[in-house]
Amino acid sequence: MLYYYTSVCALFGLLIGSFLNVVIYRVPRGESIAVPPSHCPSCGHFLKPWELVPVFSYLFLKGRCRQCHARISWRYPGVELLTAALFLAAAWQNQGVLNLRLGLNLIFISILIALTFIDIDxxxxxxxxxxxxxxxxxxxxxxxxxxxxxxxxxxxxxxxxxxxxxxxxxxxxxxxxxxxxxxxxxxxxxxxxxxxxxxxxxxxxxxxxxxxxxxxxxxxxxxxxxxxxxxxxxxxxxxxxxxxxxxxxxxxxxxx
Ligand SMILES: [Zn+2]
Incomplete structure (x- = not known):
């Protein structure tokens, strides 16, 4: 079960990492993190669900917007992978037990990842x-x-x-x-x-x-x-x- 729950946490981390990319981009600009839906910052093309799959969409699209071919920064999949890796480590450190303390640690890690990249930017x-x-x-x-x-x-x-x-x-x-x-x-x-x-x-x-x-x-x-x-x-x-x-x-x- 240890491997099962840590893997689930890592996959969950990929999704949260994808959301953190939105937070990192929009919070400093004072934009809403809910609307509008994710779009290409160059041409405004709204992303289809299959263009929003963490890491895999980036690889499949070869790091470019499908419509305007603008380069997508490697940082997007980077943040997703970093979040997944830290979620995995947190679940592992908690012996694969899903409890409130693990949930809190995942929240702490998420906020700290967002703060890191916003401070860099x-x-x-x-x-x-x-x-x-x-x-x-x-x-x-x-x-x-x-x-x-x-x-x-x-x-x-x-x-x-x-x-x-x-x-x-x-x-x-x-x-x-x-x-x-x-x-x-x-x-x-x-x-x-x-x-x-x-x-x-x-x-x-x-x-x-x-x-x-x-x-x-x-x-x-x-x-x-x-x-x-x-x-x-x-x-x-x-x-x-x-x-x-x-x-x-x-x-x-x-x-x-
Ligand atoms: Zn575009």
Whole structure:
């Protein structure tokens, strides 16, 4: 049953990934995510159901619009595959059990994927996604077992948010208020000590990748790179594997 439920979750992830592509494109433009139906951004051609099958339609259409032949970005199937892979990992980590906690983790992962690509595109983290993440995470901590307890979640949200707010005050060019709100939401979602791991991973990979881009001259010095994707990545890793990473860390520091 483990394989059955994890596969079902992965297929479900492909569909949700397809929906997240719509969210990523439309939310920053202030458009409705329900109407109009999916269409080609170049010629407005409304997509038929068979043109909307995740990944497979992209492959079948060879990455081009059927009507105007405009290139479709590889990012569309990329987001679908990423969502499927993370849904599979979340179901696996939950031992293939379908429960409320797994549902919550899938919601957290979905919102974080949308925020990642919106931040890459626009350097903003829209409130319409960050506030619900904070609200759901806090409510879940109080009412759904399997995550941080309610008070730990609340204190972690306030603590992480306050720390990042201070950093944003001291160093406003490096950190925006969007990052502050996101890190508070991640504090609520992960609790302590996982939020520390998430922020550590985000800072580590953020400086590693930022530094490499500078060295490769892909980036001008002081050009802004979004921190949201690194926070989201660190948070997903901590959500799924954080407890094991921390246990491994202690076993290396204090070998028994
Ligand atoms: Zn077209």
């Amino acid at each position: 626009t350097l903003t983290l829209p409130d319409v996604l960050v506030w619900p993440l904070l609200g759901i995470a806090l409510a879940a901590a109080f009412f759904v077992p399997g995550g941080p307890s309610g008070w730990v979640s609340l204190v972690s949200a306030v603590g992480a948010g306050a720390l990042f707010w201070l950093i944003a005050l001291i160093y406003p060019q490096g950190m925006g208020l969007g990052d502050v709100k996101l890190v508070a939401a991640l504090g609520a979602m992960l609790g302590f000590p996982l939020i520390i791991l998430a922020v550590f991973l985000a800072s580590f990979f953020g400086s590693l990748i930022g530094g490499s881009l500078l060295l490769l001259r892909k980036l001008k010095f002081r050009q802004h790179i979004p921190f949201g994707p690194f926070l989201a990545g660190g948070a997903v890793i901590s959500l799924l594997w954080g407890e094991r990473i921390i246990a491994l860390y202690w076993s290396v520091i204090f070998p028994s």
